[in-house]
Amino acid sequence: xxxxxxxxxxxxxxxxxxxxxxxxxxxxxxxxxxxxxxxxxxxxxxxxxxxxxxxxxxxxxxxxxxxxxxxxxxxxxxxxxxxxxxxxxxxxxxxxxxxxxxxxxxxxxxxxxxxxxxxxxxxxxxxxxxxxxxxxxxxxxxxxxxxxxxxxxxxxxxxxxxxxxxxxxxxxxxxxxxxxxxxxxxxxxxxxxxxxxxxxxxxxxxxxxxxxxxxxxxxxxxxxxxxxxxxxxxxxxxxxxxxxxxxxxxxxxxxxxxxxxxxxxxxxxxxxxxxxxxxxxxxxxxxxxxxxxxxxxxxxxxxxxxxxxxxxxxxxxxxxxxxxxxxxxxxxxxxxxxxxxxxxxxxxxxxxxxxxxxxxxxxxxxxxxxxxxx
Amino acid sequence: xxxxxxxxxxxxxxxxxxxxxxxxxxxxxxxxxxxxxxxxxxxxxxxxxxxxxxxxxxxxxxxxxxxxxxxxxxxxxxxxxxxxxxxxxxxxxxxxxxxxxxxxxxxxxxxxxxxxxxxxxxxxxxxxxxxxxxxxxxxxxxxxxxxxxxxxxxxxxxxxxxxxxxxxxxxxxxxxxxxxxxxxxxxxxxxxxxxxxxxxxxxxxxxxxxxxxxxxxxxxxxxxxxxxxxxxxxxxxxxxxxxxxxxxxxxxxxxxxxxxxxxxxxxxxxxxxxxxxxxxxxxxxxxxxxxxx
Numbered sequence: 001x002x003x004x005x006x007x008x009x010x011x012x013x014x015x016x017x018x019x020x021x022x023x024x025x026x027x028x029x030x031x032x033x034x035x036x037x038x039x040x041x042x043x044x045x046x047x048x049x050x051x052x053x054x055x056x057x058x059x060x061x062x063x064x065x066x067x068x069x070x071x072x073x074x075x076x077x078x079x080x081x082x083x084x085x086x087x088x089x090x091x092x093x094x095x096x097x098x099x100x101x102x103x104x105x106x107x108x109x110x111x112x113x114x115x116x117x118x119x120x121x122x123x124x125x126x127x128x129x130x131x132x133x134x135x136x137x138x139x140x141x142x143x144x145x146x147x148x149x150x151x152x153x154x155x156x157x158x159x160x161x162x163x164x165x166x167x168x169x170x171x172x173x174x175x176x177x178x179x180x181x182x183x184x185x186x187x188x189x190x191x192x193x194x195x196x197x198x199x200x201x202x203x204x205x206x207x208x209x210x211x212x213x214x215x216x217x218x219x220x221x222x223x224x225x226x227x228x229x230x231x232x233x234x235x236x237x238x239x240x241x242x243x244x245x246x247x248x249x250x251x252x253x254x255x256x257x258x259x260x261x262x263x264x265x266x267x268x269x270x271x272x273x274x275x276x277x278x279x280x281x282x283x284x285x286x287x288x289x290x291x292x293x294x295x296x297x298x299x300x301x302x303x304x305x306x307x308x309x310x311x312x313x314x315x316x317x318x319x320x321x322x323x324x325x326x327x328x329x330x331x332x333x334x335x336x337x338x339x340x341x342x343x344x345x346x347x348x349x350x351x352x353x354x355x356x357x358x359x360x361x362x363x364x365x366x367x368x369x370x371x372x373x374x
Numbered sequence: 375x376x377x378x379x380x381x382x383x384x385x386x387x388x389x390x391x392x393x394x395x396x397x398x399x400x401x402x403x404x405x406x407x408x409x410x411x412x413x414x415x416x417x418x419x420x421x422x423x424x425x426x427x428x429x430x431x432x433x434x435x436x437x438x439x440x441x442x443x444x445x446x447x448x449x450x451x452x453x454x455x456x457x458x459x460x461x462x463x464x465x466x467x468x469x470x471x472x473x474x475x476x477x478x479x480x481x482x483x484x485x486x487x488x489x490x491x492x493x494x495x496x497x498x499x500x501x502x503x504x505x506x507x508x509x510x511x512x513x514x515x516x517x518x519x520x521x522x523x524x525x526x527x528x529x530x531x532x533x534x535x536x537x538x539x540x541x542x543x544x545x546x547x548x549x550x551x552x553x554x555x556x557x558x559x560x561x562x563x564x565x566x567x568x569x570x571x572x573x574x575x576x577x578x579x580x581x582x583x584x585x586x587x588x589x590x591x592x593x594x595x596x597x598x599x600x601x602x603x604x605x606x607x608x609x610x611x612x613x614x615x616x617x618x619x620x621x622x623x624x625x626x627x628x629x630x631x632x633x634x635x636x637x638x639x640x641x642x643x644x645x646x647x648x649x650x651x652x653x654x655x656x657x658x659x660x661x662x663x664x665x666x667x
Binding site: 102104105107108109138139140177180182207208209210212213238240242251252253254255256257258260261262264265273275277278304305306307308336337338358359 | 449450472473474475476477479480481483484485487499511512513515516529530531532533534535536537540557559560561564584586587589590594611613614615616617618621623624625626627628653654655656
């Protein structure tokens, strides 16, 4: 789960990483109530999850209260922003990049640092990898002095600067561990004229499998591009919405992704990716309800090849869903695996044809969506 | 001989008394797996499908020999259970747990590597040598998938395994050993670490890998082929060619971030290394045929 900047900075603060003074505001009224406490100029930042906020006009330095209120109003009323952060502007002498992530092959934490901040690290890794200082850290042995020396000297820091930097690095690594981070990043990390460091921005992605031990964070509508994606997430069913007209209701992540490819190869287009495998295989009713929310869908394509997710259970769930919703769009099924003969009979009783070849089912769905067959 | 698991392995089952554990322990035995004892703290003295249950691995090992561990343990307790097995000297372990915390995956993998153990999973259906032995939740009774034969299969996805392996069988082949490395972003054992076992296995003539977008495991396979460490014919199917960037397609590991993990990069690497990459599952069988005749 990706956190908002204000949440990431609160996590930084808890771990001792210096951050600018800030206030979160959820309405123009809250902005006018708080703005008097800031000396000008200050920074107004939309709290959205997308990257590249600066270029998108979602962050601005404002010179006076009037500009601040005007810009805040624009963000709330015209840009659909739900929260903004008012923050002290930092007078800085330099910018760095610092992040901790994981290296799956080495099974270690990976610290990435660069003496140039505000960079796109992916782009830099591709064009000038020598500028990035990398340090792997074994989680059980932890961050030690030699790791920090490798990084600080690698960045050309020494004396008081290196000391102050090491405090930030140590705190960031601690935050990485404490918050079960997939990625924790400070970009830019400001270096002030007094040789101190301040986190200009904050990014923190918590591992989804660790959310149960990271209480206090909830998914919000802002985490998703569409209403139905958000509803599906609340229901615990993986769902992605697209612009096409074939609604996928499949079981198993790998199989659903492959059906997605096969639709595109066959000249069709996907309305939504819905995966109800694993513990969700008994939830065909919930799955179909979500698929039917997508008004662009002209056909529902069900492909499963279940292991634990028994074919007969899925087919029975489909029968329940059809009885409940009486869908007006056609359904193509390719439900196989354990007890598939029973499943085929249930499907025939629904008046549908049980297909057993994925590519045949995909072609049929594409033909229906294109109006070639009904 | 097969790789990783056959009838000579003495398998202990952690979490054997749960609903899933007892159901699949029976199936493992029915297929021929030599299950020697089960472990559930607090349940010593019970029996599941005829096998004795102990509080701890240490207590079980006082009465039995074991060299392999199968875990039906929830994700939150998996690290501790694996460390228990490693401390007891077990060096082959399979965990099906879906949802092991990321940092614990790193710690488990690191510990396993430092003692030379192979831990397979999580978020996998397991490992099977059809007709011999099985560890996990694999429906060996589906004959059009789990037919004994001479093709090794490595996979990141349970559902796609059935789809693709059915095409291998349709083309007239069967499976020597199928190893599911799982869909997590940190698989505890990676494709390239299994390849040497297939290379050395006289009962494996060729390998099929079932990959997907995200990560670098397929690229590592290509490196092993380039270096000459793996020389048998190899066919790959990789899902997610048309997946949009930045969207997580089901599995935790199935996401393209920045320039890493694209299917194009994987296809290029494997093709240059001499493998064949199928666009559709139905092309896997004919491609195997092409390489093996």
